[in-house]
Amino acid sequence: xxxxxxxxxxxxxxxxxxTILDIGEPLLDLLEKVQIVHMPVLMDxxxxxxxxxxxxxxxxxxxxxxxxxGIRSDEHKKLAxxxxxxxxxxxxxxxxxxxxxxxxxxxxYSTEELLTKVYRESITTDKNGFPHEExxxxxxxxxxxxxxxxxxxxLPGCPTTPEMxxxxxxxxxxxxxxxxxxxxxxxxxxxxxxxxxxxxxxRRLEPAEFVPGAPLNQxxxxxxxxxxxxxxxxxxxxGGSEGTPRCIRAYMPCEGCFGPVSEKANPMVDMMxxxxxxxxxxxxxxxxxxxxxxxxxxxxxxxxxxx
Amino acid sequence: MGLAVExxxxxxxxxxxxxxxxxxxxxLAGISRCQYPANVRIIRVMCSGMVHPNLVIxxxxxxxxxxxxxxxxxxxxHYQEGNLKAEKRAxxxxxMLPDFGLEEERFKLAWVSASEGPQFAKLMTEFTAQVxxxxxxxxxx
Numbered sequence: 001x002x003x004x005x006x007x008x009x010x011x012x013x014x015x016x017x018x019t020i021l022d023i024g025e026p027l028l029d030l031l032e033k034v035q036i037v038h039m040p041v042l043m044d045x046x047x048x049x050x051x052x053x054x055x056x057x058x059x060x061x062x063x064x065x066x067x068x069x070g071i072r073s074d075e076h077k078k079l080a081x082x083x084x085x086x087x088x089x090x091x092x093x094x095x096x097x098x099x100x101x102x103x104x105x106x107x108x109y110s111t112e113e114l115l116t117k118v119y120r121e122s123i124t125t126d127k128n129g130f131p132h133e134e135x136x137x138x139x140x141x142x143x144x145x146x147x148x149x150x151x152x153x154x155l156p157g158c159p160t161t162p163e164m165x166x167x168x169x170x171x172x173x174x175x176x177x178x179x180x181x182x183x184x185x186x187x188x189x190x191x192x193x194x195x196x197x198x199x200x201x202x203r204r205l206e207p208a209e210f211v212p213g214a215p216l217n218q219x220x221x222x223x224x225x226x227x228x229x230x231x232x233x234x235x236x237x238x239g240g241s242e243g244t245p246r247c248i249r250a251y252m253p254c255e256g257c258f259g260p261v262s263e264k265a266n267p268m269v270d271m272m273x274x275x276x277x278x279x280x281x282x283x284x285x286x287x288x289x290x291x292x293x294x295x296x297x298x299x300x301x302x303x304x305x306x307x
Numbered sequence: 308m309g310l311a312v313e314x315x316x317x318x319x320x321x322x323x324x325x326x327x328x329x330x331x332x333x334x335l336a337g338i339s340r341c342q343y344p345a346n347v348r349i350i351r352v353m354c355s356g357m358v359h360p361n362l363v364i365x366x367x368x369x370x371x372x373x374x375x376x377x378x379x380x381x382x383x384x385h386y387q388e389g390n391l392k393a394e395k396r397a398x399x400x401x402x403m404l405p406d407f408g409l410e411e412e413r414f415k416l417a418w419v420s421a422s423e424g425p426q427f428a429k430l431m432t433e434f435t436a437q438v439x440x441x442x443x444x445x446x447x448x
Contacts (some may be wrong), residue, residue: 266361266364268403268406269360269361269364269403270360270361272360272399272400272402272403273359273360273361273396273399275399276360276392276395276396276398276399277392277395277396279395282398282399282402283398283402288402288403288406289406
């Protein structure tokens, strides 16, 4: 009997849904084992009934629930709770659902400041007040799904990898456990590390020193070259079975998109420690809170105190 | 008639002292009967350079009102450069404290050698008084 699958998306970009497609040919086998009962991006199953006859949003029961996106409005919060009620196993798909993601950078500002900037101060917007009719209210800040409901499986990444989604769904359907790596990106990175910086902090406008096409184990660690590589504070896994982290493969420093190495970790403190340890000057970073919590803003970023 | 005894705030101070110099200095302070406040809890680490910023931030957000990182004087580190690493990390920690709503005065890096018993006692006395003036950590509800 096919397992029923429901999917919802909140404060998203849609990249994680595209990643499901990127599973490629194995997706055909996977689709035979699931019956999708609700998935806004894909099918026309409506929340208030097919003719809008219901008064409350309803999601059908399912064995597997996928949620992408962080919680930014009251509607997202209600849907997250409904998904939790109706789905036996709930998966947080992508870093937005797991940690808040890019939308959680908004947590650096109060909702008042955000609305004022967008609807009052933006030069190209007609000043007609904040939208409030038929529009769900914003939550006081962006939440990760796990902050609002219990999540059974977390799949970080921005986007997550086809291997991870495919692997997690297959494991679930076969009754096997699925766990995340507990190591950092540095543990999977092949570059040469000598624990001392060769330069002061540099922006990515300059290219790193490497020989194009040469194996990555001949390149010097990007952080030691002076670039802000979030590897030390980021969970490994983006490289999949091949191993090498995705951004490093492109000779670029790690963005940090897989989020913190563990749920309680503090990436900003880890990165400030890592940078200062090899001799880089953390005072030169203008916005460390956002730079080191780029994908993990829910619960870690808050508005700066007014001086 | 009951006597209302007001509890004066007594800060919880954590001192991370390196095994080779600072802890020995603290030990000497004890043996020499140098008086210093009982608020200080000393934790022996092998080198001040092994103190990850996370340890300091965690201490300050989980019950400590002040943290002192003590190491060997520059040039004297048992592991050559560990204390220099500690110095750089201390800079990063001081930068970050306001991000956590903590006053910079709640953290200090100090060099204490194995023979500096009285200096260790003086350092702890002054730091405890400093933290006492600041009041309890904002993380204490």
